[in-house]
Structures are given as C-alpha cells and as structure tokens.
Amino acid sequence: MPWLEAFLGRRCPNCGGALDAAGVCRACREVLVPERSYGGVFLARYPRVKGLVRAAKYRGHRRAARWAAGRIAGRLAACGWAIEAVAYVPGYPWRAALRGGYLPAELAAGIAGELGLPLFRGLVRRRYAPSQTRRATRHLLPQVFGVRGRPPGVVLLVDDVYTTGATFRRAAEALLAAGASTVYGAFLAVADPERLRRLPYRKV
Ligand SMILES: [Zn+2]
Structure with missing residues (x-):
C-alpha cells in the first residue's frame, strides 16, 4: 500500500x-542485483548496501532482510552448486537477545526457505574471539567455532558482511573438520569481491 x-x-x-x-x-x-565471485554470492559491495545492512542488523528491518534473502537465493539457484544445507556464521547469544534477532541466521533461514533446503544450526561459537586490538595474541587462542552434529557434504555458509574473510574462513574450517566436503558462501555485502577467491573451501 x-x-x-x-x-x-x-x-x-x-x-x-x-x-x-x-x-x-x-x-x-x-x-542491488546479486553477483557471484568465485564460490560466493553477494547482494552488493558494502558502500552500496550499507544502509540496508545497518537497518537489518540494528533496527530490525525484517522485511528488508527477507527481500535480500530472496534475491540472493535467486542468484544462488543459477549457480548449480548442489548445496545440501544452509548454515550461518553464529554470533554471540547475548547480542542476538539484545537486538531481538540475528541477521546472518535470518538471511540463512530466508535463503534455505527459498531454495527448499534444510537449515543447519549446528555451527556454534566456542568462546569469545579476540578483538582487533589484541591482534598480537590472536594466534595463541584456540578455534572460535565448533560443530554439533554432522553437517552434510555441500554447505552454503551465510554471513551478513564479508570484510577480510578471517571469521568466515574459521567457520568454514570448523564445518570441514566436522565432515563437510565443500563450503560455499553467501553475503549481504562484501568489501572486495576479489577476496572471495579462496571460496569454495574444500576438504583437503
Ligand atoms: Zn532506496
């Protein structure tokens, strides 16, 4: 109306x-027309979709998030990747509670629904990740992600924003260690599509 x-x-x-x-x-x-870069699909480069990311993340614009998920799913359907389940990079439970929702999970659920695929909820955060200011100690910390249950072979891993890809890589490695063979990616925004060149992650 x-x-x-x-x-x-x-x-x-x-x-x-x-x-x-x-x-x-x-x-x-x-x-906002989704693009594919290597093994990843994204709605737009960050500056173009910044307002939508912030609105969906901090102001609970569910309708905008659902619209974005539908559009990303449409592009994924054309990739022919034989995805078996959709997972998301998990956040911290207390943050989700404060915001009343968690954008990567909402995007993943929307994409899974559009593609008729199951949502894999077994990827979890094990402990607090070091902040950027504690970069020097980062290598000493154990892995941040763990997996409950066994993921299927080919997984689409969803996150809202892909910047350096460091967090995504750790999450993908946890899925591979737990039994996945291939991990593709889908994002609302990427800083630089060329940084998706390592995707998909595959079991070596
Ligand atoms: Zn507009």
Whole structure:
C-alpha cells in the first residue's frame, strides 16, 4: 500500500528515500542485483548496501532482510552448486537477545526457505574471539567455532558482511573438520569481491 507508507512517512532502509515498494525502494532494487565471485554470492559491495545492512542488523528491518534473502537465493539457484544445507556464521547469544534477532541466521533461514533446503544450526561459537586490538595474541587462542552434529557434504555458509574473510574462513574450517566436503558462501555485502577467491573451501 504505497499511499499508506507515504502517509506514514516510511523511508527506504537502504537509501532513506521514499519507500515505494516492500522491503527497499525501486531505485535500490535496480542497483542491488546479486553477483557471484568465485564460490560466493553477494547482494552488493558494502558502500552500496550499507544502509540496508545497518537497518537489518540494528533496527530490525525484517522485511528488508527477507527481500535480500530472496534475491540472493535467486542468484544462488543459477549457480548449480548442489548445496545440501544452509548454515550461518553464529554470533554471540547475548547480542542476538539484545537486538531481538540475528541477521546472518535470518538471511540463512530466508535463503534455505527459498531454495527448499534444510537449515543447519549446528555451527556454534566456542568462546569469545579476540578483538582487533589484541591482534598480537590472536594466534595463541584456540578455534572460535565448533560443530554439533554432522553437517552434510555441500554447505552454503551465510554471513551478513564479508570484510577480510578471517571469521568466515574459521567457520568454514570448523564445518570441514566436522565432515563437510565443500563450503560455499553467501553475503549481504562484501568489501572486495576479489577476496572471495579462496571460496569454495574444500576438504583437503
Ligand atoms: Zn532506496
């Protein structure tokens, strides 16, 4: 109901313009077209989708997150990757509780639903990751992720933003160690698509 949204002054969570469609505005729909880079699919480079990431992550814009998941799923369907289940890079439970939702899990559930695939919830965080300021001690810390149960062979691992890929790699390695053979990636935003060149991760 565009007239109602206009009356209520609703704004596009991505660009802040008038919301003339469900989720994000028509102008944003034109530019937010998912791309594939190596073994990963992403909705857009970070600057282009920054507003949507923040709105979905911190302001609970579920509708925008669902729209993004549907669009990413459409691009994944064209990749022919034989994915068996969808997992997500897990966060810290207390953070999810504070925000009332966890974006990577919502994206993964949306993508799994669109593709008719099961959601694998067994990837968990084992302990607090070191902060960037404690970089020097990072190598001394044990792995951050663990897996409950056995993941299927080919897994799509979802995260909201892919920056250096260090966290994603650790999560993917945990899945491979637990029995997955191949881990593809899907993201709302990437800083640099060329950094996806190591994807998919495969069991060696
Ligand atoms: Zn917009």
